[in-house]
Amino acid sequence: MTLTDLPHDGLDDALDGLRAHVVAPVALPGEAGYERATPWNVAATVEPAAVVLATSAYDISNTVRYAAARGFRVGVQATGHGALAVASDTILVVTAEMTRVTVDPVARTARVAAGATWQHVLDAAAPYGLAGLCGSSPGVGVVGFLTGGGIGPLVRTVGLSADYVRSFELVTGTGEFLRASPDENAELFWGLRGGKSTLGIVTSVEIELLQIPEFYGGAVYFDGADAAVVVREWARWCADLPESVSTSIALQQLPPLPGVPEPLAGRFTVAVRYAATGDFAEGERLLAPMRAVATPVLDTVAVLPYSEIGAVHADPVDPMPCYEHHTLLRELTADTVEVLLNAAGPDSGSVQTIVEIRMLGGALAREGRHRSAFCHRDAAFAVAVIGVLAPPTADAVVRQAGALVVALSQWSSGGQIANFAPSEDAGRAVRVYDEETRHWLAALAERHDPAGVFRCGQVVRFVR
Ligand SMILES: Cc1cc2nc3c(=O)[nH]c(=O)nc-3n(C[C@H](O)[C@H](O)[C@H](O)COP(=O)(O)OP(=O)(O)OC[C@H]3O[C@@H](n4cnc5c(N)ncnc54)[C@H](O)[C@@H]3O)c2cc1C
Structure with missing residues (x-):
């Protein structure tokens, strides 16, 4: 029954x-x-x-x-x-009650329970000057982030966060407890880094921590009236950036809510997010041309403790009704920028809260020490469209997001990253994984979840 x-x-x-x-x-x-x-x-x-x-x-x-x-x-x-x-x-x-984080400052590792957020890791690692490679928002769950690969604000410098996983403990679809590492159940270790919850429920993960006590970063915000000049210059500027720098740009219309700084609230602004490691003077020099493009309405870029890495994107903290759409680009040309501005610029009629372009490449493009189920390392930029699914603009949010992704299709690889593409759409797996990865994830799921208990959300299975 x-x-x-x-x-x-x-x-x-x-x-x-x-x-x-x-x-x-x-x-x-x-x-x-x-x-x-x-x-x-x-x-x-x-x-x-x-x-x-x-x-x-x-x-x-x-x-x-x-x-x-x-x-x-x-x-x-x-x-x-x-x-x-x-x-x-x-x-x-x-898993929200399972938040234990244990740091080994000598080995520079942390054991993180299933429900911990990156904020838990930041708090536990900061006293040792150590950094867990989180994403833009410290409120995101560690395991959910890592099982999707994990693209953080330092991605071009450090690469994919899942490449820093040492081991997982998990429960498979038969209820069995297993440990997965490069030496033990290596096929699960491969599939859990990218395959989301296809292969089991992770109960804890061991990650490497990096010695990054501080970074030079934050965001330079410009008025929407300067959007065209800022986005055009950002695209040119990206071309010469070294791997020590990661950056993204966001066309944003933030609501006037508590926590949103006054110069950004209720108006169209452009955020140039920036994070540099190593020589901070060099980081400042590299940012200078972008700072000079127009007059910023707010500039938060400074030497910051790593525990404040969330300041780079300044993502919303409180729950909200989000709609997300996403595509990966092979390149960002002058024509791509004009298409973006036409579809999402201040005169476009866009109702999106954020249209963001993250520069990828650098260390992300290199395979980690141990291969994983994360695909699309060769993508040059990731575009994410985030809108609020609430009246009166909910329909327009979905329609415009689809239209923007279609408009970008000539530069798109057609791929998506699992973390940026939560979707029940049956075609999702084809966009997130290449054929071989899809096959192996589905084959491993047959073996470790024969009854299909985990057929829920973002999982990969053979189509019957
Ligand atoms: C504001 C915001 C900022 C973000 N920034 C980034 C970013 O910078 N980089 C990036 O890569 N992603 C980013 N993401 C995407 C985020 O990493 C994914 O949505 C991630 O899945 C969230 O994990 P969670 O546990 O917080 O969410 P949940 O909704 O609780 O989990 C999402 C999915 O993760 C998987 N999962 C969660 N727990 C487990 C478990 N114990 N075992 C196995 N699978 C599990 C499941 O598939 C689950 O459905 C962001 C998302 C938001 C909303």
Whole structure:
């Protein structure tokens, strides 16, 4: 019998049995604790059959075994920054209580539990001058980020964050506990770095920390009236940047909400994000031409402790209803810039909150010490379109994002990065992975999740 065969009372009975199998709190719809499934991206409809607020790997294993035996699926959520719809055929494991981070300052490593965010790692590593290679927002979950590869504000200097994973502990689709490292279950170690939750629920990850106590970075913000000159110059300037520098540019219309600096609130601005390591004087010299393009309305670039790496993108912290679209570019030509400005510039009628272009290349383009399921290292730029899915502009957000990606198609590789493309669209896997990677991820999923328990969200399986 599967979940969908059960009458409503039977469903409650089946889920009540779950409480006997796990120590963790279990909440059914309407019960206290069910609200812990509410994701950061509140636009995603997350309405699971039950929520398991996991406190240990045993809770996760027992949930998976229970679900597999009864035809339920199992999803996993830490913060909900990458949330997709979760339906009532799924038990959702929420890892948000599993936040332990243990730093070994001598080995320069950290062991990070499934639900920790990058902020937890920044806090634990900063006293030693060590850095965990987080993304733009410290509020994002470590495991969700790393299983998607992980592109951080220093990406051109340090490369893909998942290349710094030493090992994972995980629960497979059969409920088995496994360790995956270059020497142990190496095929899982390959697939977990890029394959999201295709191969299991990670219960903890061991990562390398780098000695980066400080960096030179932040953002230079310009008025929307200067958008054309700033974006055109940014595209030219990028061409000569060394690997010690990472940068992105954002056309943004931030709402006048608490936390949004006054010069940026409720108006069109352009942010040139910048992060340089090594010689800070050189970092300042390299930025000088961009600073001089127009008169900034705000300039936050300075020598900062690594724990303030979130200042580079200054991403929103509070939950919001987001729509994301994304494409990778092979190149950013003068014509690409004009297309971008026409579609997303201040006179375009764009309703997007942020249209961002991240420069890639540098260390990202080189394969890590151990191959992974992350694809598209050769992409030159990543474009992300982020809008608020709320009336009155929700329809326009989706329509314009699609139109922008189509308009960029002549420069696009057609690829996407897993972390920037949370989507239930069946064609997603083809854009995120090359054919060989797709095949191996699906083959490993058959082996480690034969019942298809994890067929939920961004997973790769053979199409039957
Ligand atoms: C504001 C913002 C900024 C971002 N910045 C960046 C960035 O700079 N670089 C970048 O690469 N990405 C970035 N992302 C994307 C982000 O890395 C992904 O959405 C990531 O999946 C979020 O992980 P989470 O745990 O916080 O979210 P969740 O929604 O809780 O998880 C998302 C997915 O991660 C996987 N996952 C989570 N926990 C586990 C687990 N224990 N085991 C196995 N799989 C798991 C699952 O597939 C899950 O559906 C950003 C997203 C947002 C909203």
